[in-house]
Amino acid sequence: MEIATNTVVGITFELKVSKDEEAIESVPFSVEVRDQEDPFYFLFGNSGLPEKFEAEIAGKKVGETFSFVLLVTEAYGEAQEDLIMSMPKNQFSNENGFEPEMLEEGNFLPLMDENGYPMQAKVLKDLGEEVLLDFNHPLVGFDLHFEGEIFEVREASPEEIEHGHIHGAHGVDHDND
Missing domain, CATH: 2.40.10.330 (Thrombin, subunit H)
Structure with missing residues (x-):
């Protein structure tokens, strides 16, 4: 199954950040790693992630890898x-x-x-x-360097689509609300 709107996606990745500072060569440094023990899950098309992030992984399947950079303007912008x-x-x-x-x-x-x-x-x-x-997003002002792999892709349930988030082991458990 390919990643598309209303699919639940699980990914493993390393996120590095950098700033384009004048006179300083900015080397990306790691700020988050999600491995197979703790993959990151989201509802594609309703993730709250930058649009360019979703565009970069759209159409990919389980086992495919990705590596891309989101510039500040494509990510969370500058601090307000x-x-x-x-x-x-x-x-x-x-x-x-x-x-x-x-x-x-x-x-x-x-x-x-x-x-x-x-x-x-x-x-x-x-x-x-x-x-x-x-109250700015913690990643404002940074270029985001993603490298990872598609871990899981499945169809979202009608309830997940209606609620706008995933349910179950990797999402919201409404039974405990």
């Missing part, structure tokens, strides 16, 4: 200043499920948007009563 904001520290209390060490600079806070979808923010600075957070 309006996504960097300070918020009162008291919003991140123990009652709300946060531990004090979670607010240390460089940590990523697990959050939810107004629709209940998971998101994250990077802690940039402790400002005393407030904390400066960056």
Whole structure:
């Protein structure tokens, strides 16, 4: 089966990132590896991944490999200043499920948007009563170098298509909601 819209895709890969800095030769460095013990699964056509990523693997079958680079403009773009904001520290209390060490600079806070979808923010600075957070995607400003293999391709179920995500062992388990 070929990768196409409404197929569930499992891939193994190594992701390296680089920045095109003037006067500095940027060597890609590894930031994520997903192997056969922990493949990455998604619903093709509704993955939330950059469009160019899906275009690069469309039509591939199990066992085929891929190797490509997404430039910043094809990936997550440049950082947006309006996504960097300070918020009162008291919003991140123990009652709300946060531990004090979670607010240390460089940590990523697990959050939810107004629709209940998971998101994250990077802690940039402790400002005393407030904390400066960056809501940009962690990979903004980077060229993304992907190298991997197609691990699994199957037809998505009608429920997966309707819900817009995969179910079961590699996706959402609605029985535990």
